[in-house]
Amino acid sequence: MAKNVLVCDDAAFMRMMIKDILTKNGYNVAGEAENGAKAVEKYNELHPDLVLMDITMPEMDGIQALKKIKEGDPKAVVIMCSAMGQQAMVVEAIQSGARDFIVKPFQADRVLEAVKKVIG
Template sequence: MAKILIVDDAAFMRMMIKDILEKNGFEVIGEANNGIKAVELYKKERPDVVTMDITMPDMDGIEAVKAIKALDPSAKIIMCSAMGQQTMVMDAIKAGARDFIVKPFQPDRVLEAISKVVNS
C-alpha cells in the first residue's frame, strides 16, 4: 500500500484528496499546510508519493519540490494546481515533479496520477 503525504494550505483541499485516497486503499501518512512542513514531514516519514500544492505561504510548492528532491532525488511528487497555473506547473515539472492534477479534484484523475507515479 502506497504511503502518501498531502501538502496544501487549504484544509478543505487536504480533506478532499485524503478522502479520495483512503477510499481507494492508500494510506495518508501526513498532511502539511506549507512547504517547510512538507520538507520536514518528508524527511521524517519518507512517503511513497507527495501531493504538492503550488501556492502556499512560507515556502511554495516549487521550492518545496526542489528541497525534497535535494534530500531524495527519487522522490515522487505530484503537483496540485488551480486552473491558469500552467507556467508554475511547468516550473514544478522542471524542478522534478512527476505529474500534476488540477483542482477541483476529479477522483479518477487523482487515482490515475497516483497509480502511475507509484508504479514508475
C-alpha cells in the same frame, strides 16, 4: 502493503478531500502539511512513497518545497496540484522533478489516475 502518501495543501478542506479519495482506494495518508516548509519537514520524517503538493502555499511554495525534497532525496515522487491558470508554474514544477500534476478542482478519477501512474 498500502502506499504512504504525504498530502500538502494550505486549505484543510482540500487535504480532507484528497485524503478521502486516497483512503477509499487503499492508499495510506501518512501525513499532512499546510505549507511548503512543513512539507519538507514531514517528508524527511516520514519518507512517503508519494507527495501530493499544492503549488501556492504560505511560507514556502510548492515548487521551492519540491526542489528541497528532491535535493535531499533525488528519488522522491511528487505530484503537483495547481489551480487553473498556473501553467507556467506547472512547467517549472515538471522541470524541477515533479512526476505529474493535477488541476483543481479535483476529480477523484484524475487524482487516482495520476497516483496509479507514478506509484501503482
